[in-house]
Amino acid sequence: MNSLFYQKNSSRNIGDKVFTSLSLICVVISILPLIFLVTYILIKGGAQITPELFTLEPNPPGDDLDAGGINPALIGTLIITTIASIIAIPVGVGGGIYLAEYSKGGPFSRFIRFGVNVLAGVPSIIAGVFIYALIVSTKILFGSMYSGLAGGMALSILMLPTVIKTTDEGLKLVPNELRYASLGVGASMYTTILKITLPSAFRSIATGVVLGIARAAGETAPLIFTALFSYYYITGFGDLFYEMGSLAVLIYNFALEPYDAQNKLAWAASFILVLSILSVNIFSRILAALTEKTKRV
Amino acid sequence: MEEKLALFKNRKRFGIEKNIDIIFKNTALVLSSFVAIILLGIVLVVFFQSFESFSRYGLKFLVTSEWNPVKDEYGAFTAIYGTLITSFLSLLITIPLGVGTAIFITEDFVPKVFREIIGSFVELLAAIPSVVLGLWAIFVMEPFFRAFFVFLHNFFGWVPLFSSEPTGRNSLLAILILVVMLLPIVTSIARDSLNQVPKKLRNASYGIGASRWKTIFSVILPAALSGIMAGVLLALGRAMGETMAVTMIIGNSNAFSWSLLSPGYTISSMLANQFGEADGSQVSSLFYAAFVLMILSLVVNIFAQWLVKKFSLKY
Numbered sequence: 001m002n003s004l005f006y007q008k009n010s011s012r013n014i015g016d017k018v019f020t021s022l023s024l025i026c027v028v029i030s031i032l033p034l035i036f037l038v039t040y041i042l043i044k045g046g047a048q049i050t051p052e053l054f055t056l057e058p059n060p061p062g063d064d065l066d067a068g069g070i071n072p073a074l075i076g077t078l079i080i081t082t083i084a085s086i087i088a089i090p091v092g093v094g095g096g097i098y099l100a101e102y103s104k105g106g107p108f109s110r111f112i113r114f115g116v117n118v119l120a121g122v123p124s125i126i127a128g129v130f131i132y133a134l135i136v137s138t139k140i141l142f143g144s145m146y147s148g149l150a151g152g153m154a155l156s157i158l159m160l161p162t163v164i165k166t167t168d169e170g171l172k173l174v175p176n177e178l179r180y181a182s183l184g185v186g187a188s189m190y191t192t193i194l195k196i197t198l199p200s201a202f203r204s205i206a207t208g209v210v211l212g213i214a215r216a217a218g219e220t221a222p223l224i225f226t227a228l229f230s231y232y233y234i235t236g237f238g239d240l241f242y243e244m245g246s247l248a249v250l251i252y253n254f255a256l257e258p259y260d261a262q263n264k265l266a267w268a269a270s271f272i273l274v275l276s277i278l279s280v281n282i283f284s285r286i287l288a289a290l291t292e293k294t295k296r297v
Numbered sequence: 298m299e300e301k302l303a304l305f306k307n308r309k310r311f312g313i314e315k316n317i318d319i320i321f322k323n324t325a326l327v328l329s330s331f332v333a334i335i336l337l338g339i340v341l342v343v344f345f346q347s348f349e350s351f352s353r354y355g356l357k358f359l360v361t362s363e364w365n366p367v368k369d370e371y372g373a374f375t376a377i378y379g380t381l382i383t384s385f386l387s388l389l390i391t392i393p394l395g396v397g398t399a400i401f402i403t404e405d406f407v408p409k410v411f412r413e414i415i416g417s418f419v420e421l422l423a424a425i426p427s428v429v430l431g432l433w434a435i436f437v438m439e440p441f442f443r444a445f446f447v448f449l450h451n452f453f454g455w456v457p458l459f460s461s462e463p464t465g466r467n468s469l470l471a472i473l474i475l476v477v478m479l480l481p482i483v484t485s486i487a488r489d490s491l492n493q494v495p496k497k498l499r500n501a502s503y504g505i506g507a508s509r510w511k512t513i514f515s516v517i518l519p520a521a522l523s524g525i526m527a528g529v530l531l532a533l534g535r536a537m538g539e540t541m542a543v544t545m546i547i548g549n550s551n552a553f554s555w556s557l558l559s560p561g562y563t564i565s566s567m568l569a570n571q572f573g574e575a576d577g578s579q580v581s582s583l584f585y586a587a588f589v590l591m592i593l594s595l596v597v598n599i600f601a602q603w604l605v606k607k608f609s610l611k612y
Contacts, residue, residue, distance in 0.1 A: 012508045012511070013508070015508070015510060016508050016509050016510045019510040019513075020406060020509075020510070022397060023397045023398070023400050023401040023404075023406075024401060024406070025397075026393065026394050026395075026396075026397025026398045026401065027397070027398045027401045027402075027415060029394055030394055030395070030398045030419055030480050030484065031415065031418055031419070033422070033477045033480075034418055034419070034421065034422045034425075036437070037422075037425065037429075037430070037433055037477075038425075040433065040437060041429065041433070090328070091328050091331050092328075094324060094325045094327075094328030094329065095325065095328045095329035095330075095331060095332060096329075097325045098322075098325035098326050098328065098329040099329055101325075102322055102325060102326070103329075109329075111333065112329050112330065112332055112333060114602065115332045115333050115336050116332055117598070117602055118336060118595065118598055118599065118602075119332055119335065119336050121531065121534045121535075121538075121594060121595075121597075121598035121601075122336075122339065122538070122591065122594065122595075123534075123537070123538020123539070123540070123565060123590060123591070123594055124538065124540065125538065125540045125565045125568050125569060125587075125590075126339060126343070126538070126587060126590065126591050126594075127339075128568075128572075129343060129568060129572070129583075129584065129587045130338070130339045130342055130343065132572065133342045133343070133346050133584070134338070134342060137580075157335060157339075160331070160332065160335070161332070164329070164332065188314055188315075188317075188318045189318050189321070189322065190317060190318050190321035190322075193321075211424075214424065215424065217426075218424075218425075218426025218427075218428065218429070219426070220426065220427070220428040220540070220541045221427075221540035221541055221565070221569060224569055224572075224573065225572045225573040228573070248426060248428050248541075251428045251429065251431075251432055252428050252431070252541060252545065255428075255431065255432045255435055255436075255545060256435075256545065263436070266432055267432070270429045270432055273426060273429060274425060274426070274429055277424050277425070277426065278421060278424060278425075281421055281424045282421070285417060
């Protein structure tokens, strides 16, 4: 009779409670760093934000009390990620189109899909080493060594697998009926892809690509010996072929400086970087959730 | 009749349209093969650049820890040991935490809204650039753990891993910041594989009277094991290649020590530190170290993919 009732003190119920609390502790430990980190960056970095930050050059580290601003690094990050996107998006979307629309699951496409996953796992610093050997040390780009262009190329290697994967998966979600209908009324394959399948997968591809760009914007390792760093304003097109600063490398360099002024600049740059990356992430998450809801209805 | 035949003839596609179609397909083909070209290029370029050092030191490079640009003697044992110990130990801490979190957000302990919020919180952690984590580690984590490290050394100093006096930046801090970086990977992959376990299994287990955690340990976790293992391996690959946060906090010293409380080195932090200023045979030795790192992460990644393929169709 007794066994029909819930027994608070039986070993199985106590054991269950113990493990439930253990998993709760795991959650707390996993979540706490994020909360600490984000609040700390927002408070510490937010306090350094001034209008001059966005317009001035950083002063070279020294006893100067005033560290200047991060204008060249901010513009540099924009330029380098743009270069990376210009390279990685066409190649990645094209490759993804081939995998999703043309390949028939043969050895070639299986090998490419495998390669995409392997490339995604290549350490980011190896991409920097590769571009260093290929472009920086050979001075192949019109005799320039370290350059923003080389940095953008290194980043594009990291973006490429993300872009291919999201294109491939986004296109696979498009129902086959759309393709049959388009081919049935006499459209050629490329018209079908460009006018029917790509537009209907556009939003999921765009979300993935934007997330890939946001991730690339924060990458440092591939830039430290390809784009290097620069203290000076970017004035014209020719600056692409010279050393170029970026927010990520600025944080790295200035975090290791012994001077407080430079450290503060690193915090300010972190604030801008984290805020923009997090807002892109949150925004695309909301967008994805909204589209999923409308699809379900 | 004649008229209709002529009509049919005219319904042929224009030559130019056919050509565009073929060109489009081949362009896509070429673009997709870029992945293979880049991958092959990376392996070949790094291998050939390291050739000079490889032929000079051979496999001795992997087991000696002298790194002396003045005497031109190179051995990467310190860095290889650092890479392996930081990645394995950080994974050892991450696995229970990550899997525990994943269980919490796949079970119904709290309402679904909270679980989804926790899930997306953890995933947001993955979006924070590692250089920012490094900055945070230098200025917040290091002072925070200083007293704890002294305690660790005083009471567990007899363990070789804690045998040295704690210095400012050390390998243990690198391990801790790696845990923060790996948690989102392990958690989100473990969550996905736990979600894929069919409900039938759970109901059957409950039906024969197993408690919730008995079900989790004996039915759900074994069923999701292959997916979780693949996630763990991916995290291991990430840990070995992780550069910025580790470089900023590990202390960058090539003096070999078993202790985690002394400054160390990993292959990637060695590359980040020395590549820009190296010349001569040091460059080749750095490429050799990069080659070792690449092989390590390739092996781990390929093994992870094989695991996914081999076991993913079980249910």
